[in-house]
Amino acid sequence: MALDRPLRSVLYIPASKPRALDKARGLPVDAIIFDLEDAVTTEEKTSARGILAEALSQGGYGPRMRIVRINALDTPWGIDDARAAAEMGADAILLPKVSSPADLDALAALTGDTPLWAMMETPMGMLNAAAIAAHPNLQALVMGTNDLAKELNTRARPDRLPLQAGLGLCLLAAKAHGLAIIDGVYNAFKDDEGLEVECAQGRDMGFDGKTLIHPAQVAVTNTAFSPSETEIDTARRQIAAFDEVAASGQGVAVVDGKIVENLHVDTARKLIAQAEAIAAMAQDE
Ligand SMILES: CC(C)(COP(=O)(O)OP(=O)(O)OC[C@H]1O[C@@H](n2cnc3c(N)ncnc32)[C@H](O)[C@@H]1OP(=O)(O)O)[C@@H](O)C(=O)NCCC(=O)NCCSC(=O)C[C@H](O)C(=O)O
Numbered sequence: 001m002a003l004d005r006p007l008r009s010v011l012y013i014p015a016s017k018p019r020a021l022d023k024a025r026g027l028p029v030d031a032i033i034f035d036l037e038d039a040v041t042t043e044e045k046t047s048a049r050g051i052l053a054e055a056l057s058q059g060g061y062g063p064r065m066r067i068v069r070i071n072a073l074d075t076p077w078g079i080d081d082a083r084a085a086a087e088m089g090a091d092a093i094l095l096p097k098v099s100s101p102a103d104l105d106a107l108a109a110l111t112g113d114t115p116l117w118a119m120m121e122t123p124m125g126m127l128n129a130a131a132i133a134a135h136p137n138l139q140a141l142v143m144g145t146n147d148l149a150k151e152l153n154t155r156a157r158p159d160r161l162p163l164q165a166g167l168g169l170c171l172l173a174a175k176a177h178g179l180a181i182i183d184g185v186y187n188a189f190k191d192d193e194g195l196e197v198e199c200a201q202g203r204d205m206g207f208d209g210k211t212l213i214h215p216a217q218v219a220v221t222n223t224a225f226s227p228s229e230t231e232i233d234t235a236r237r238q239i240a241a242f243d244e245v246a247a248s249g250q251g252v253a254v255v256d257g258k259i260v261e262n263l264h265v266d267t268a269r270k271l272i273a274q275a276e277a278i279a280a281m282a283q284d285e
C-alpha cells in the first residue's frame with residue numbers, strides 16, 4: 001500500500017489528554033498518532049478509548065493524517081482497542097511491537113480494510129523486517145527506538161550507533177516494499193540542538209520524517225525533513241539542464257561540476273513534487 005504524502009512530523013498525543021487532543025487541531029504537523037499504548041496509564045486505558053472516539057468524531061484535524069496506536073493484541077486492551085479503532089474512521093491503525101507478519105494478520109482479521117502501520121521495536125521485528133514490510137495491508141513502518149534500546153540493553157549515544165543495524169534493516173525493508181518509514185522519537189524535548197542533529201541523521205539515512213512527543217519539536221522537524229531552497233534550486237537546474245541535452249540526443253548533463261543522468265532527474269522531480277505537496281498542505285490548514 002503506497003502512501004504518497006508529506007510525513008515529516010508525526011506527533012504522538014496521549015489519547016487520555018483532551019487538552020492535547022484539542023491543541024493538535026492547530027499544530028502544523030503532517031500526521032498525528034493518537035496513542036492508547038505507552039502514553040496512557042493502565043487506569044485510563046478504557047476511558048482514553050472513549051475520549052479519543054469523541055475527539056475524532058468532532059473532527060477538526062484538517063489535512064493531518066490521523067493514526068490510532070492501539071495496545072498489543074496480547075494485552076487486556078488490545079482486541080477492544082482494535083475493534084474500536086476500526087470504527088473511529090482513522091486513516092490508519094498502528095500496532096506496537098510487531099515481531100512477525102502474523103501479528104498484522106491477527107490485527108487485519110479485526111480491522112478489515114483499514115490501512116495498518118507497524119511499530120518496529122523488537123529484536124525479532126528487526127530480523128523479520130522484510131517479511132513484515134511485505135504485508136498487503138501495511139502503509140508505513142515506525143521506529144520504536146526507546147523499546148528497541150531497552151530490548152538491546154544499549155547505552156544512549158548521539159550517533160545512535162547501537163541502533164544502526166536495526167534502523168538500516170527497517171529502512172531497507174520499507175524501501176523494498178514501497179512503504180513510508182518514520183524515525184523514532186527524541187526524548188529530550190527541550191533540546192532543539194540535539195533534535196536537529198538526530199533529524200539530520202534520519203533525513204540523511206532516508207527516513208520520511210520523525211515521530212515527536214511534544215509540540216516544541218514540530219518546527220525543527222518540519223524544516224529538517226523539507227527540501228531546502230538550495231535543494232529546490234539545484235533540482236530545477238538539473239531538470240532544465242538534462243531536458244536541454246536530451247533534446248539534442250545526449251544522456252548526460254553537467255550541473256555545478258557534477259553529472260546529471262536520468263536517475264538524478266527522477267530524484268530531482270521527486271524533490272520538487274515533495275516541495276509542492278508540502279506547500280499544498282500548508283494551504284489546506
Ligand atoms: C512530555 C509531556 C508529558 C510534557 O507535557 P506537559 O508538561 O503538559 O508539557 P507542556 O506544559 O510543555 O505542554 C505545553 C502545551 O502543549 C500541549 N502538549 C504537550 N504535549 C503534547 C502532545 N504530545 N501533543 C499535543 N499537545 C501537547 C499541552 O497540553 C500544553 O497545552 P496548553 O495547556 O494548551 O498550552 C507531554 O508532551 C506528553 O505526554 N507527550 C507525549 C508522550 C507520549 O506520547 N509518549 C508515548 C510515545 S513515545 C513512544 O512510545 C515511542 C515508541 O513506542 C518507542 O518505543 O520509542
Ligand SMILES: [Mg+2]
Pocket residue numbers: 038096119121144146147
Ligand atoms: Mg515503544
